[in-house]
Amino acid sequence: MRVELLTVGDELLLGDTINGNAAWLGRRLADHGVEVTRSVVVGDETDVIVQAAGAALERADAVITTGGLGPTYDDLTRDALAKAAGVPLIRDAALERRLRERAAASGLELEPMALRMAEVPEGAGLLRNTAGSAPGLRVELPGGVVYALPGVPFEMRTIMDEVVLPELAARAGRPEVARRTLRTARLWESMIATRLAPVEAMPGVKLAYLPDPAEVRIRITAVGPDARTLLADAEAGVHAALGDAVYGEGAEGLDRVVHRLLAERSATVAVAESLTGGLIGAELTAMPGSSATYAGGVVAYATELKHRLLGVPEALLAEHGAVHPEVAAAMAEGVRDRLGAAYGLAVTGVAGPEPQDGHSVGTVYASVAGPGGLLTVTMPRLPVPGAGPEIRPVIRRMTVVHALELLRRTLLGLDVDDAAREGRGVREETG
Structure with missing residues (x-):
């Protein structure tokens, strides 16, 4: 399963907002054995989004977009996906009802513009959003599927974990993946990579180096029916090569x-x-x-x-x-x-x-x-x-x-x- 990420928003393209969604998605997909081959940022333009999604599906099996599903006029992802699929946007009655109920429960009157979030490309699948208002969308296009997620981080993460990751696993027939991250201090990245060349050469094992100032995290990924055994062997190799420079693992700073x-x-x-x-x-x-x-x-x-x-x-x-x-x-x-x-x-x-x-x-x-x-x-x-x-x-x-x-x-x-x-x-x- 090859996936490309497409994040939408002028604020991301112009650097006003850090693209944390793409970073989180990349880590999350890697943790679930999904290969992320490219990450692209585009502005709030319908035709640009259409072109980017089509180009991505020429290379990948699925595209995950974030952003552009809100109520304002510059939220154009749903419009772009409808255009790419050659279908109109339709008002979903159940979504409209849910939006009105959420507003009433908060003691607010629903603004007419908010009803844009109830418009979806005809034939699109709705991805339930238990953390917010706008649902995610599943749109089948020539070449593959597009999962469109909200740009609000906690809403995006909720839909990703509850809906998208299980669907991707079912589509791909996910292999067994075992992963661990080891943490080092005071060694240069090049020095670490040189010492770990024998571990890099192990079949079924892949190392990723994640440098920060004065620290390097080493992510070990093993894939295959004996992934856990491979991981244990690779981890032992890292410890043998780096010794006391490995100070912890996972989130233990x-x-x-x-x-x-x-x-x-x-x-x-x-x-x-x-x-x-x-x-x-x-x-x-x-x-x-x-x-x-x-x-x-x-x-x-x-x-x-x-x-x-x-x-x-x-x-x-x-x-x-x-x-x-x-x-x-x-x-x-x-x-x-x-x-x-x-x-x-x-x-x-x-x-x-x-x-x-x-x-x-x-x-x-x-x-x-x-x-x-x-x-x-x-x-x-x-x-x-x-x-x-x-x-x-x-x-x-x-x-x-x-x-x-x-x-x-x-x-x-x-x-x-x-x-x-x-x-x-x-x-x-x-x-």
Whole structure:
């Protein structure tokens, strides 16, 4: 079963809205063993939608569209599908009744324009929308079938899961598919792919690399009658090739891993942040129950606050400035002492886009102070000299990942030197 995605809307085409529906659909279809061969965005023009749907069905077995099923005059997907099928739009009495009942139940009077959502191409199948007003549509065209879904994300997802995915499975005779996503930190994507070449060569196994700043997720897909066995073999191969760089799987991010490790040790962590401005604290408080292991944090952005709030020596700041490995170490020790946590985690550096005090953009130091002593590392500098403002959020995100990975390795007693070398970072100080 080959599927193409067709998302409709000027707001998507012009970049006013992020195309999250296409990303979600791609992941969901892949999880169900459906091959997505292309994803196209078009504007709110009837003829353009008709042409795009026809071209897609020359290559694929089915097309899934999102958007253009609402009540306004620029919602043109139903009109385009009627034109493509060579049939008129007709008013569906049951849909009109449902729309009126939903409006009455909310104490509202139905606007005449809303009745556009009761118009459907003649002969189209209706896909029940239990989450909203406009139904999805199933339209058979020469070459294949088009499933038209609303653009509202939770409505689209509901119809997709409840109706479309079961229908696609029935049409395709879906093979057994087993899938798992492993998560890594501090390794370059090219390095991972090189090491995993033997796993890539396994019959029936496919790897996908999903990079984020300082992280790469590895999605393993196995297809066939022995898919689960293949998946287990491939996963073992990934672990053997990457070792401790694999920190979790599925939705378990570094924050959850760190919380679990701290809880196992009945320990807490306090965070001192400079360039990240509270992002590490936000990451560590995202999950419910985080107060059991997260003591708190200090955002000491101004240099003077590093001394006043965290106890960083004035002489050290005067000699080296705020961006220095010894400053990061003093911040970690200071926040640990002042907040009474078992571990102190600190970061300081230059997020850009301009250099600071003679330090280039991307110079970042992270430090952990704990029962076993003190460790400070240099984050690998990004290979983007002279990058503009867009690099600032990337450096800040990378800093969050590197800091949490440093804490994870410290908690597990792993060799931070090896991780630093592989990630092109350098250990600065231990104690």
